[in-house]
Amino acid sequence: MNPVRRCMVAATAALVCLGIAGPAQADTTVTARLRPINHSGVHGTATVTARDDGSLTVVIHGSGYAPGLPHPQHIHGSMGGGHFMCPTMKDDANGDGVVTNEEGAGEYGTIFLPLTTRGDTSPKSGLALSRMPVADSTGHIDYRRTFSAAEVPDNLIRHLSELHIVQHGIDHNGNGRYDIASLGVSTFAKNLGRPGVPEEVTDPAACGVLTGAMSPAPPHGGVETGGGAGHPVNLWLAGLGGSLLAASALLVTRRVRRGQ
Ligand SMILES: [Cu+2]
DSSP, X not given: OOHHHHHHHHHXXXXXXXXXXXXXXXXXXXXXXXXXXXXXXXXXXXXXXXXXXXXXXXXXXXXXXXXXXXXXXXEEEOSSSOOOOOOOGGGOTTOSSOOOHHHHHHHHOEEEEEOOSSSOOSGGGTTOXXXXXXXXXXXXXXXXXXXXXXXXXXXXXXXXXXXXXXEEOOOTTXXXXXXXXXXXXXXXXXXXXXXXXXXXXXXXXXXXXXXXXXXXXXXXXXXXXXXXXTSOHHHHHHHHHHHHXXXXXXXXXXXXXXXX
């Protein structure tokens, strides 16, 4: 095949590639940058992809968690809109120096989807410590789970950009475990019918607002965020396809000029 013809084939292939990628454009990806609450030192990223079959994949990478301990994590939201912030120390209503889950919930709403590692995903698994990710000895968490359509609450995907990722669990007294001696029991857990849970378990350690479903957010850049994960997938694909086509066209032009 002569070079010009080969390049034209390449250009066509780029178009075909875009066509093949078509179904992926139905996916919606939103991302959140996880930032520390209660001076936890946690930083990370969360990527949530909703597929047209109703399934949802959640990927979280973070560091700075209390090592060796499970960290309850949830998708939170108010659905009513208007809550697009994560808590700050200003939300410490009683001024005791700690933002509890109840105080933080004014910003991030209630639990929509417990991000367990396996099994049940109903709100009653919100504090299922045995099925929550455990930070490794260096305080890292890498989490990934795909929830089937049946495991995802009905209205969650429609409200993807109004939701928060919240992770809990702070070892306030640094003794390597969650204990009541530190800050007493969690009134949040108690109100859920779970008395005797240390407050250290439920205090929020990190929060991020999910963004990117409708409006293209600029890429965050950097290794930590995965370099531009804030872009919606379909825009990214369109950009890639455009670049491929432009490169192919340029090659064809150059080779024609050179008489190849
Ligand atoms: Cu939560």
